[in-house]
Amino acid sequence: MEDKSTERFGEGYLEERKLVPRWPAPWPQIVNTLFLLVVFYITWWIFQDPRGLMRMYTPYVGYMYTRWILIVLIWQVYLFYYWPFKRSQLDNWHPLVKATVMTFITWVVLMVLIKGVFEGLLGNLSMAYFNPAQLIKLPGVTEFFAIEYAALACLMFAAIASWLSPSWPVAMEMAPWQDLKQPVLGITVLICTMFIATIVYLCTMHSHMGILYYPWQYFSSIAPPYWEKFANTVSGNFHVAWIMCCTIVVWLTESIWERYPFRIIKHDWTRRIVSFFGIIAIAWAFFFGLYFAQELWWGPAIRGTRRLFAPDWRWLHVGEMMVFFLLPALFLTFYCRNWPTKYSMPVNWLIRTLIAIIGGIAVYWIYYNISPLTLGTQKGYSHPQQFPMIPTIWLINLMLINHWFMDNWPGWKKVKESETT
Amino acid sequence: MATEEKQGMNRRDFVKGLAAGGAAGFIGAMGIYSYSPWRKRHFPKVVSKNIDIGECKSIKITNISETSWFNNADLMGDIKGAGGLLVNQYEYNWPPFTEKNGKLGKGSYEKGIKEIKQWLPNNLEKAHEFQMENAVHPENAGGYSCLIDVELLDGSRKKILLDSGWSYGWTDKCFKREGIDKMLANKEIDRLIISHEHFDHFWGLPVTMKYDPEIPLYVPDGFYPEGRQYIKDSGHRGKVTYVKPGLHPIFPGFATYVFPIPIICRVYGEQSLYFNIKDKGLVSVTGCCHQSIIQFAETARRNIKYEKNYGVYGGLHISPFEDWDPKYDDLVISLGKYGFEKIGCNHCTGIVTAKKFIEAGYPIVKGTARFRSKDTAYLGNGDTIEFKA
Structure with missing residues (x-):
């Protein structure tokens, strides 16, 4: 019987596992790209596509689930180190089994979170706007918008959580709780980050939601909000934008930047604090x-306009552009072993950043040219009900599942240390 | 040796630190500059093209129908059931494009038109009857349409029909109420302008065709193939002009402007109208104004020669479903700066918006709430508004 205290779960698993490409480059990269795109398209059609089966791209409902899936994945791997799965299970289970079981866990947590915590607990006991069933009681609010507004509130919370959840392991290195065992460590960091996320939500998003329920909640929030003059809008998209930028920079730091330049700071707490605020x-x-x-x-943006010239849309689009940069960055890390690696770190850093920028611009161009045909969206940049973050984050979620749960299957296989030597 | 190594390491660390700090400082400085007032030096100065569209003496607008649908909950329930705001409007199985026992979200233009084409445009009663039996929420369909009576400087008059409603039954009834049927039959109306492809503005097209199938038609470029086919299928035999994005002067004092913008329910492009009233200023007339009234006013400022903003009529697409969003407050807050003296709003402006306009002290022309219009806060069905010196 295994000693519980020595069980490491997935601690260091991502760094320690040995992934070997099944074929010479670029075949593994091509195979995995095709695999991801096929899975993406099938799942997109089933869940999101406005022409597809479930049509969750209403848009906010699909958007909310997409964002929260991302966060739950981060929790599972970065906060809980795959707990409750044992290291032996991570090492020995087939990638497809791991993906099935762990994604099922993701779904269970997602449901508990959305239906239990947000709609059930917060929506019934604190703020009505988290629960469509409460919102529908407001005269004049239709069921459709009750559901959309509630989803919007949940996804705004998700935006903050998607920044803070990975920030703690990446920037703060789980300090000061890094020596705790799982699941205590995961629970502790989860509570800490969600506590901060709640405060950030109240200060950045609550006023946005408050404006929706004129006149009553208008006065229970700070409305018009404090950022109105500076941001040239009362919309919370101003905050969504910088928070999304934080989220993306966390992932750039963790992936193609390999925590450089923050890692050159030797003093632990200085490095952590500088990383977090840097x-x-x-x-x-x-x-x-x-x-x-x-x-x-x-x-220049013109306040009060809609679409392309509206400040609120411009801010949102900042976040959308950042996500486009993240896609090539993650691809470089997951499937190209952070190429290039042969130069000094600043040079590697610079080249990878340039690749991410150029790749991001390419993905941006491709998205706006083919999405009406392939994803069922409308042509044009600034449709008020379209969010490129939905398909991009949906694809990122699949990349994370492939890299974290499936050991880059099918292009790569995981081998034991002895097999690599 | 050990000291030299240590010194060497320190130098390297120093250089690395300097490089990292310099890069961070550079990025930071760029970031700050990007939102500083200095950035505005890079913006090109806005110079109006000052295009002269001429002047007219006055316009009188009759609101034929602003009630595009009668029950928000039913409309939004259908949108929700079909899959949300991005679903193609022709799939809803709403009237007139419904198959037999139409199921929500399962229809198509082809299936729908097949059932009614035989009756267009001269036996609309039969087509309407079929829709009432088979469509999803047929009783909820209304429509948007207005008549603009323009007096030119020489005293002659021209009449323009903006949009053609939705429900065949409701649109025909409204046309008869305001005498539009006779005007069309007598060729008194010069042209039909369709603001955009949305169901509530365009799908009642056969009703206009019933009375004047040769009427010149102006539709914004961006119509989908179904919409283009419907123009043919509705029995139209006159000239169709697909208006490209940009400004299009039509006759002295009148021009349209097409905005190439994506709109909910898979629609693309909106056409709105400018009238330049002598000694008063510019009047903006809109179907839904998805581009926003402020964008419309800004576009005029950059393109047209006119004295000042004078008036507004039409749907301003702010809270069409009595929903709200903080960005709508941006519009409410900013509208005052544009100096409109007379605002006749309705339709997709939303009652809550009209009330916010009134609270903000804007010159809203109130209505009479007749013929199923819901509130006196804005111009209702059968109400009129005049813009003249």
């Missing part, structure tokens, strides 16, 4: 930079 600083630079890029490309 990520925010870099994110804000992207945040303003990409807004400015839109002003140069399309002209």
Whole structure:
């Protein structure tokens, strides 16, 4: 019988596992790309596509589930180190079995979270806007918008959680609780990050939601909100944008940047604090930079307009653009072993960043040219009910499942240490 | 030796630190600059093209119907049931495009038109009867349409029909109420302008065709193949102009502007109208104004020669389903800066928006809430508004 105290679950699993390509490059990359695209398209058609089966791209319902799936995946791997799965199970189960079982767990947690915590607990006991059944009681609100508004509130919370959940392991290195065992460690960091997320939500998103229920909740939130003059809009999309930038910068830091330059700071707490706030600083630079890029490309935003010239859409689009950069960055890390690796770290860092930027621009161009045909969306950039973050994050979720749960199957296989030597 | 190595390491660390700090500082400075007032130096100065569209003496607008649907809950329930706001409008099995025992979200243009084509445009009663028996929520369909009576500077008049409603039954009834049927039959109406392809503005097209199948038709470029085919299938025999994005002067004092924008329910492109009233200023007339009234006013500022903003009529697409979003408040807050003196809004503006406009002190022209219009906060069915010197 295994000693419980020595069970490591998935601690260090991603770094320690040996993945060997089944064929010479670029075949594994091509095979996995095709595999991901096929799975993406099938699942997109089943769950999201406005022409497909379940049509969850209403848009907010599908958007909410997409975002929360991402967060639950992060929790499972980065906060809980795959707990309750034992290391032997991670090592020996077939990738398809692992993907099936672990994605099922993702779904269970997702349901508990959305239906139990947000709709059931918060929606019934705290803020009505988390629960469609409560919202529908408001005169004039239709069932459709009750569901959409509730999904919007949940997904705004998800935006914050998707930044803070990976921030703690990546920037704060799980400190000060890094020596705790699972599941205590996971639970502790989860509570900590969700506590901070709640405060951030109340300060950044609650006013957005409050405005929806004029006049009563207008006065229970700070509305018009404090960011109105600075952001040139009362919309919470201003916050969604910088928070999305933070999320993406966390992942760039963890993937293609290999935590450089923060890792050169030797003192533990200095490194952690600088990492955490440095990520925010870099994110804000992207945040303003990409807004400015839109002003140069399309002209200055005009408050009160809709679509392309609306400040709220421009802010949202900052976040959308950032997600486009993340796709090639993750691909480089997951399937190209963070190529290139032969130069000094600053040079590698620079080349990979350039690849991510160029790749992101390419994906952006491809998306806006083919999505009406392939994803069932409308042509044009600024449809008020279309969110490129839904398909991009949906694809990222599949990439994470493939990399974290499936050991890059089918292009790669996991081998034992002895087999690699 | 050990000291040298240590010094070497320190130098390397120093250089690395300097490079990292420099890069961070550079990115940070760029970020700050990107949202500083200095960035505005890079924006090109807006110079109006000052296109002269001429002037007219006055316009009088008759609201034929602004009630596109009668029950929000039913409409949104259908949208929800069919899969949300991105689903193709021709799939709903709403009237007139319904198959026998039409199921929500399972229809298509081809299946729907097959059932009614034989009756278009001269036996609409039969087509309407079929829809009432087979479509999803047929009783909920209304429609949007208005008549614009323009007085030119020489005293002559031109009449323009903007949009053609949705339900055949409701649109025909409204046309008869306002005498549009006779005007069409007598060729008193010069042209039909379709603002966009949405069901409630365009699907009642055969009703206009019933009375004047040769009427010149202006539709925005961006119509989907189903919409283009429907123009033919509805019995239209006159000239169709697919108006490209941009400004299109039609006759002195009147121009349309097409915005190439994506719209919910898989629609693309919207056409709105400008009238330049002598000694008063510009009047913006819209179907739904998905581009936003402020964008419409800004577009005028950049393109047209006129004195000032004077008036607005039509749907302003703010809270069509009595929903709300903070960005709508951006519009409510900003509209005051544009100096409109007379605002006759209705339809997709939303009652809640009209009330917010009134609270904000904007010059809203109130209505009479007749013929199934719900509130006096805006111009209802059968109400009129005049813009004149």
